[in-house]
Amino acid sequence: MGTVNGAQALLASLLNHDVDVCFANPGTSEMHFVAALDRVPAMRGVLGLFEGVATGAADGYARMADKPAAVLLHLGPGLGNGLANLHNARRAHVPMVVVVGDHATHHKKYDAPLESDIDAVAGTVSGWVRRTQRVADVGVDAAAAIEASRNGEIATLILPADVSWSEGGDPAEPGPVSSDPQVDTDAVRAAAKALRSGDPTVILIGGDATRASGLSAAVRIAERTGARVLCETFPTRLERGAGVPAVDRLAYFAEAAEAQLAGTQHLILAGARSPVSFFAYPGKRSDLVPDGCAPLTLAGHRGAAEALELLADELAPDTTAALAPAARPELPTGPLTAVSVAAAVGAMLPEGTVIVDESNTAGVMLAASTAGAPAHDVLTLTGGAIGYGMPAAIGAAIAAPDRPILSLQADGSAMYTVSALWTQARENLNVTTVILNNGAYDILRIELQRVGAENADTPGPRALDLLDLGRPAIDFVKIAEGMGVPARRVTTAEDLTAALAEAFAETGPHLIEAVIPSIVG
Template identity: 65%
Template structure:
């Protein structure tokens, strides 16, 4: 080379050599040398987010679609803080995500300058953390971070990069390190015995088992044994639609799960965690495995659920075919938009090969049924319950899969946490169609206020803290203000018209779909 290499340059080279093509970034002064290296390195593209929740959610969406690390660049502790909620979702999705968090120069930390804070402790709540101490370490530390993020089943790794480790010379790029593969299941035989028993059994799949091979194996097992097949409540990525097994997801509400698991004597989990209530409710059980049922783990999240299901299918269901969804679309509905009919518009018009990002909350209860026979598509869901994930994840998914239409179905309240993701969609000309389900309420909280029995005297519909109608949010104007063409729909016909046009045109589009709240 001849020229000296900075720590930042070594970091970029290490990332690029490992196959990283995109860094989602919201940089500041302490990250300047990384930015300079990024601007100079044609192999890695910087995608700017105007807030760190967009950056981290996009990295998660990107990782879910590519299976490779989503890399972020964040500005000290406050940047990490702003990105923390969507990193929580990424952690729950087992998405491989590597954060590069810039920090003050090592010798500057003692001054307790205004931006000084305890980055290490905050990052430590997410998983693997390392702090580089000199330019010579940065390449190796980055390789270690990439490997840690990809250790099965995938997770969040944070590399803290002091400014002097970034700008100093003596940087050495490092080669990719191996990461930990999923372990083989050790319980195939006992689970086979359970499934052969003929006793009522639920098979709950999650993680990688929610995609093609895992779905087909699980469907064969269910067909052969009569087991009820379910997918985890909030999969990171699930494949579905015509030609794929249609697997019902475990309900969000404990009451739904009770119904789904009613009467089973065995619950087998494969790549999923045992079913638990999302929240606790006074006087209700949190463990949703029925009291009369036994729990069996075919594969924990760190084990290879797909291989285990394959082995089990070959054993229990030789010659049995999976049950595949037939192509079927609902008829286009008409009239005022409702929670019932908007999903039919999407089901009727979902384009081929779509990626659906679903953060519809209460408005989307009927979405799965309406799209079960639509062309095969992926669905990304809100894995960690930290709302404000949909628009960023759709952004990252579109960066990852520019040839696929991304359909971002988004509740209004949740949209506002990370609304500036729209600007990144416009800037990158991403093929994302956003439908805001604008019911002018935190409708789920109205429901929850009743469910937790918080009060007899407060009418949920009148609880002022759940009301988003004063003033109404006009998402079309907000989107246009960020450079995203937008429209509004109040009837099913209008939604169909806007949706068709949005999907047909290149680049992003937002539709503000005005629907009445469920409550």
């Protein structure tokens, strides 16, 4: 492309490394990057109206594409707006290349109104941070960022405006793809010993072990040895449904998780972290590993499937993993509840659907009612920062354009990044959003009760009012239509199944507002 400026070199470097989608919410300091899009037409720029939409979309994209997208953010405040979904992405161990435009190098000392400490904020979510100081380094730095991201990390490249606009960029040539981590054979041996002991053993899977190959290996081992398999509470991407080996997930509430793990003597961690309570509660344990059980790390988030396969070949060479049988709930009827919503989803789910699950309390019955639905993927809220689902659905749809995306979204969480709907409309993505509208932060009403009981405080009306979303009621149909997404409200199971059928049959985004009662009451 002849002489290029820094922005053009960056775009070319990204493309040379197969990064060809950029989720963007640019500002003045990124205008050269934006201008360069016309020079590098193979890069798809996807606009978000808020930075959390861009970062969440890049996360959903990476989970389905198994490669990084780029994200373009504007200075420190833009990074701040994107931070919550970067937190989720960090916990998901997805690859992502975040480009944060900054003031020109010579401008920083003036402490202009938008000056802030980008490096400090970026450091809290990034496995790799670099500030490019010279245009000649743009290509090298971009290649290093991409390489770092492929370890399942957020790589943040801070790009001063003058580095972007200066001539003398040198695009990085395609480089080697990083290799998978080596399997730790000592760990495999130790796990095999535990599994052969006959003691009660749990294999807790996560990371890359929650797809078909890892699931199959884990289930084969379990069938042969009597161990149990559990999946981490919030997997990055879980394959499940008819024809896929089935695993239960570790429960969210610590009491339930402790019950699942009770009596375990060997806990083998295959891509998962040692289980801990999501939050602390007065007088309750944080560490959920049973007394007398020492966790054994078989593999980190990458290479877990491979380690399990080695282990399965050793322990269960002739065992075939049982696959979940096809089974759908009957079509539900009557008033909508969390139960009938889940049944409707189970009954209607198309083959190959990607479920982006931010249904929170309203999704409590979802796993059971979709266990035998046609094979599908589930993306979950890995970092607990709400406002993830609707943006992630954008990225999943762009990475997997031939698959239906079902975005199951709690009402409270939906409002953090609701402008994601506009991008879904703009890009005409096949996303069906179901808003589970119970008019409250129901999870917090539960947590308030749990916490309040310890304090012998009955939650008072002013506390409960602060968790109430019903005054005024949020009309998601109008909000969706306001952003160009066709929408309807349903209050019966029959109407929900009809609405799902219609949404799955048509291209482009749809929103269904499912009005359900609170499970707290």
